[in-house]
Amino acid sequence: MAGHGAGLLLLLGLMPALLLAVRINSKGREVLYLAKGDSVKLGCPYVLEPEDNGPQGVGIEWIQITPERTGPENVFLSYHDHHVNYGSGSGLQDRVAFVQNDPGQHDASIRLADLQVSDTGTYQCRVKKNTVAVHEVIVTVQEKPATPQCWTEGELIEGSSILLRCYSRGGASPLAYQWAKLADGYGGGRLPHGTIQGRAPGDLLIRSLSEVHAGVYQCRVTNRVGYAVCQINLGLSPSCAPAAGGGRQAGIIVGSILGSLLLLSLLGLLIWALICRYRRKECQRTCSDCSYSPHGISYMQCQHGDGDERAAALMCNDGIRHQVTCPAL
Numbered sequence: 001m002a003g004h005g006a007g008l009l010l011l012l013g014l015m016p017a018l019l020l021a022v023r024i025n026s027k028g029r030e031v032l033y034l035a036k037g038d039s040v041k042l043g044c045p046y047v048l049e050p051e052d053n054g055p056q057g058v059g060i061e062w063i064q065i066t067p068e069r070t071g072p073e074n075v076f077l078s079y080h081d082h083h084v085n086y087g088s089g090s091g092l093q094d095r096v097a098f099v100q101n102d103p104g105q106h107d108a109s110i111r112l113a114d115l116q117v118s119d120t121g122t123y124q125c126r127v128k129k130n131t132v133a134v135h136e137v138i139v140t141v142q143e144k145p146a147t148p149q150c151w152t153e154g155e156l157i158e159g160s161s162i163l164l165r166c167y168s169r170g171g172a173s174p175l176a177y178q179w180a181k182l183a184d185g186y187g188g189g190r191l192p193h194g195t196i197q198g199r200a201p202g203d204l205l206i207r208s209l210s211e212v213h214a215g216v217y218q219c220r221v222t223n224r225v226g227y228a229v230c231q232i233n234l235g236l237s238p239s240c241a242p243a244a245g246g247g248r249q250a251g252i253i254v255g256s257i258l259g260s261l262l263l264l265s266l267l268g269l270l271i272w273a274l275i276c277r278y279r280r281k282e283c284q285r286t287c288s289d290c291s292y293s294p295h296g297i298s299y300m301q302c303q304h305g306d307g308d309e310r311a312a313a314l315m316c317n318d319g320i321r322h323q324v325t326c327p328a329l
Helices: 002-018 243-286
Strands: 022-024 030-035 040-042 046-048 059-065 074-080 083-086 096-098 110-112 121-128 132-142 149-153 162-167 176-181 195-197 203-206 215-223 226-234 312-317 320-325
Touching: 022 132, 040 132, 074 096, 149 226, 162 176, 162 215, 162 226
Parallel strands: 030 132
Antiparallel strands: 022 046, 040 110, 059 074, 059 121, 074 083, 096 110, 121 132, 149 162, 162 203, 176 215, 195 203, 215 226, 312 320
């Protein structure tokens, strides 16, 4: 009985040595989806058990584990004996730092800046005292959706159907599209009656277009790490409904103008004909003594005396008088 009591006392005396010297305050493995270009804090707070009174200092290591990397572990950041050391070969040296100036004061958290897709991997925090405590964070870096383009297809005529289209040319899949009708310029509006999802993910079909559909529509494209939006203003023009009547009226105006021009042309031809007739009659009166020529030329016979020219012939051709020299006898 005495031996059993002595063994129990010995076990109680050894229990402090069996306790973990280091414990990381974290809830298991973390999984993070982050956007390219963002910054992130990878937490690794820890506590030291009060029973650990040894002279050995705290050692901290951050390791990056990627499927593409083989060979020795990639320790890209470490702390030992109050010194911070940066590793090489990971591309993180210029973008990583401990959050605390002295990570030996119970916080081994780090901050990664300007995240790149190549930073995707498992990050392991190791805190060493008499034992080792490990915490892992799985980081996936993706690109946000690119700013989408919004446009419409179809005529903005009351009663017709139009298609609102939205498409983003970049961003990590899967991309989700969502349309909303804004209320007074603010988001969160509902879609009016008569709108249905189109065939493509970013399509919105509006049937029986009316004034209730007029307004600002916003397309929101999202993935796991972010979103982007575009907007389009949908409005019915007051001139849309009477467009056919306006076309007929324009046709009437054009026809009236062409008819007036034709009438003016006929009137000009009539005036020209009257002027020519008047000139022909005047010529005939002047050439009363003219003889007739079968070529349509009336003329006066030249009168000669003493071998000299005494007069000139007056020739009439289509009402135009021409004075020519009489030929010598």
